Amino acid sequence: MNKDFNIIIVGTGGQGLITLLKILAEAAKINGFDVKTSELHGLSQRGGSVECHIRFGKKIYSPLVGAGDADLVLALEQNESLRAAYYGSKKKTIFLINKLSVFSLASIGKEMLPAQISGSLKNFSKKTILLNASDIVKKETGSIVTTGIFMLGFCAFKKIIPLKEKSIIKAIERVVPEKYLDLNRKIFKLSSKK
């Protein structure tokens, strides 16, 4: 990998974005890359939009991804992928979007259908992949908390992320608490079959 790799992770508060970010950072370190991340804590998490940045490569200065500079956008909620369009460009950005719409009493605006989202992202993406990640994970485990791990596995097996599967599994083992490890490893591997 000659160039830096830039990822934006978006979703809504409570979807486990920061855990995902930690796993990616550890995996990048295990792969021998320099790595920086940026996350937000506090009120910004409380059900609002969440946006995390991670960049890895030979030498990384900025923790933030620049406008149009993302190689990959991981959207754990479909409407939030539109917010990440700021970081996308036709030249290089892949959007991997979980088909899940979250809309609460404290939300104002319009929920978008997956087809509308793909349309809106045309100018900001090289490729958009819509994935039933939450549905698949829920069927398997009864809960959607491991959606991010499934999406991460999908990226690893489809070679969307330049990180080895082995290093990601090692990173999961370092970051995820012991009692949830087996479940996470299982979900990660499950994604290779989809």
Add this chain to the structure above:
Amino acid sequence: MKELLEKRPMKVILLGNNAIIRGAIEAGVQFVSTFPGTPASEIGDTFSALSKLGPQDFYFEYSTNEKTAMEAATGAAFSGLKSLVAMKHFGLNVASDSLLPVVYTGVGGAMVVMVADDPGCWSSAQTEQDTRYFSRMAHIPMLEPSDPQECKDFTKLAFEISDKFKIPVMIRTTTRVSHQQSIVSLSEIKGQKKVSQKDIKRGQFSTMPPNVLRMKKELFSKLAKISEVSEKSVANKVDGLKKKNDSEFGIIASGVSYLYAKEILKELGIDVPVLKLGFTNPLPRLLIESFIKNFKKVLIVEEIEPFLEEQVAAIAKDVNPEIKIFGSELPKIGELKPEYIKALITRILGIKQEFDFKKHQKDFNKIELIKRFPNLCPGCPYWLVFSGIKKAVQVASRQAAKDVVFGGDIGCYMLSGCPPHNIQDWLISMGSSIGISHGVKKSTDKKVISIIGDSTFFHAGIPALINTVFNKSNPLIIILENSTTGMTGHQPHPGVGKTGSGEETVSLSLENMVRACGVKNLKIIDPVNQEEFINTIKEFLENKEVSVIIARRPCVLLGRR
């Protein structure tokens, strides 16, 4: 988290705030105090968790507010220990009353004050303030790390400077430094030589004229020496020195802005001399002079206020009055972003860009986005409090729109100002719901309802309540007793019965406090009992004296943690 106590040198990924903790531990910190506030909260959370692991070389406490935290750390440093106090930027407003004189008196041991700013107000309600100006006003030496490695190294350095000159030293971060993760090389934790307590000499730290002016004189002579330290400090450095002599253009940057500038230069593949300032008060004047002397143009990259720009402009007047200074073009509202710097550098240097940022922004702004306000958790007792208040005053009615005003305060319940609640007419600072409601009540014939949480009441609500009683005012104050500090991550407060290190302690009774402040109209109601809650609000609004309702129901997340 355990890696923070790892004695051997190793490389680990750390969050900026945790790297500050590691730096303090490597420096041999013995006393830590804080009041939680994002983006500084992890400092307390992690020290709290570490002190629950077993006996440590440091004492840790959550103090009742930032001022008492500052004073606790001061007492430790007066007594010869190494102390650290951490807070968010607004906390320093509260604590500054004590900090400024302590910079005059100096300390017996060492004292580091960590303050985190929040450009963009990601988790801050009240203002987008720039703490760097405090360093000038207080004459406190200040170090600004850019990344987690520097967070650790600069904290250690801050303790060294503080110990050498017996003066408090400030570490100033921003959200993107405190909440940045990267790889940090840990140094060894040596078996610390325990600094033993020192006797405070009679009158040693007493200000009061004529001492105070003598102390100011001593402070200024310390600062003259610290300026020399700043000139040679490793915290300041020039990158791209080789090309410096034939370049007409250079960049000066500090904090996370430095990282953005370096990234842009890397991306553009151009070599521009960069002066990185980590020691930002007192500034290394001679270093800046020699850096800018031969340039035609200099760009100052900094976030929020023109703190560096103003000082560099003053220096330039003496050594290079013709130089063109850029930087004021960068936005002064909201966070700085790498692309803003890129747009400016390419403009200054006349570099053509393939990526049309303006068009990109325009296209992006066309997308309709869902606006998501932060949300009360499902099952949060505040749902009942807010809806009860709205029912009691029939908030939708035309009469209520004219007659009732709502005071807000800092905590989860400031979501009363968001949809679907919309009952908050001001939100100013910790405790101010009560202080301001008194002024409004005195000045108008409106009905005033103020809400404040238990932790915030202990923090700064009590003096305001006393003032309200003392001056015969009559707002209705609803104290939300959820038995924790919810918004910042469930830290204990004086009503909880546990200290920051998990020890049992007295649990202060809110109702006793309120009664002791002279309040006669007081009811304690579980908001689940909506009818009683609503009727009491109606009844209390007619009272001629201050009324308080304690809405008692624990945070719904408490049992789950």
